[in-house]
Amino acid sequence: MARFRNTLALLLAAALAGCGGSPRGLWPGGIRRFEGAGGVRHGSGLWTYWYPDGQLRERGTYANGHRVGIWSQWYPPGQRASRGERVWVPEHHASERHGMWTTWHENGQKRTEGLYDLGERDGHWDGWNADGSVDVRVTGEYRAGQRVE
Template identity: 35%
Template sequence: MSSLQIKHKNNEDILLELSGSTLEEVNLTGADLRNADLNSWILKGAFLARAHMEGAQLKEASLQSASLIEAKLAGADLKEADLSQADLRAADLEGAQLEGANLRGANLSDANLRGANLRNAKLIDTDLTEVDYDDKTVWPDGYENGQLHGVWRGWYPDGQKAVEGRYVHGEKNGLWTAWHRNGQKKRECEYNNSQKHGVWREWDEKGNRLVEGHFENGTKNGVWKYFYPSGKLQRQGEFLNSKEHGHWVTWYEDGQIAGEGNYHEGWKDGVWLNWYSNGVKHREGHYTQGRKDGEWSKWDEEGTLVEKQTFVNGQRTA
C-alpha cells in the first residue's frame, strides 16, 4: 500500500506517515506538523483544525475549502498558497507569510494577523471580522487596517476593466463605474457610505443609454427615465421611497404616446389612459389603490367604442 511522508523542512525527519496517495479531505485535526515541509502539497478540503503548524512551509500549497479553525500557523510560509473558501476562524497567523495567497471567500474572523504579511494577497469576499492586527501587519494595496480603502478596480479574464470605484474605510463612496466586456460603459452610480446616493445611469453593450435616475440614501427618488436602445424615451415618471408615485407616461418607439396615469405609493391611482400605436384611444378607466374602480371603456383601432364595463374594488359588476 502506498504511503505519504510529511517531513521536517530542515532535516527531513519524518513527522507523520500516512497511508494512501492523497491528502485531499484527510483528517489531521490537532496533528503536530511544526516546521513541516508541505510546499505545493494538495490538501483540498483537509481537516486541520487546531493543528500545530508553526513555522511550516506551505508555499503554493492547495488548501481550498480546508478546515483550519484555531490552527497554529505562526511564522508559517503560505506564499502563493490557495486558501480560497478555507475556514481560518480564530487561526493564529502571527508573523505568517501570506504574500500572494488566494484568500477569496475565506473566513478569517477572529484570526490573529499580528505581523502577518498579506502583500498582494487576494481578499475578495474574505471575512475579516474582528481580526487582530498591529502596525507590523502588511495589507494588500486597497486595504487599510483590514478594511477596503482607496481606489478599487476589477477586470474580466481577458484584462478588460470591469469596475472601478473608491472605498473609504470599508464603505463605497463617490462615483463607481462598470463596463461591459467589449469596453462600453455599462453603469455609473454614486455611493455615500455604501448606499446608492446620487445619479444612476445604465447603457447597453452598444453604448445606448437605457436608464437614468436618482437615488437618495439607497432609495429611488425623483424622476426616472427608461429608454429604447434607439435612444427614444420609453417610460418616465417619479419614484418616492423606491415606489412609483405621481404621473407616469409610456411611449412607443416612434414617439407616439402609449399610456399615462398616476401612481400613489406604488399603486395605480386615478384615471389611466392607453392608446394604439396609430394614436387612437384604446382604453380609459379609473384605479383606486391598484384596483379597477368605476367605469372602464375600450375602443377598437378605428376609434369605435366596443366595450364598457363597471368595476368595484377590482371586481367586475357590469
C-alpha cells in the same frame, strides 16, 4: 549603504502608493470591469462598471456602501438605458429610486419618465413605445406605486 537605503525607501514608497489606489476589477483579457473609490466594498465615491466588451454599463455614487445620488445605466451598444436618483432607505434595507427617473428604449427613444417616492411611482408618469407613440399602459397618475384611474 546610503544608496541602498535610498533605493529601498523609493521601492517601499512606490509599493505603498499602489496600495492606496482605486479598487479595480478586470474582465478576462484585461478589459475593465469596474473601477471605484472608497474601498473594495463600495465605501463612498464614484463607481463605474463596464460590459465584457468594454462598453460603459453603469455609473453612480456610493455613500457608506449604499447607492445614492444620480445613477445612469447604458445598454450594451452604448445607448442610455436609465437615469435617476437613488436614496438609502434604512427601513427597506435598500437604495430606492427617488425623484425624477427617465428610461429609454434600446433605439434611443424615451420609454418612461416620472417621479418615484422611495421606490414607488408617484404622480404623473409618461410612457412611450419604441416607435415614439404614447404607451397608454404606462401614461397616467400613480399613488404609492399603483396607477389611479
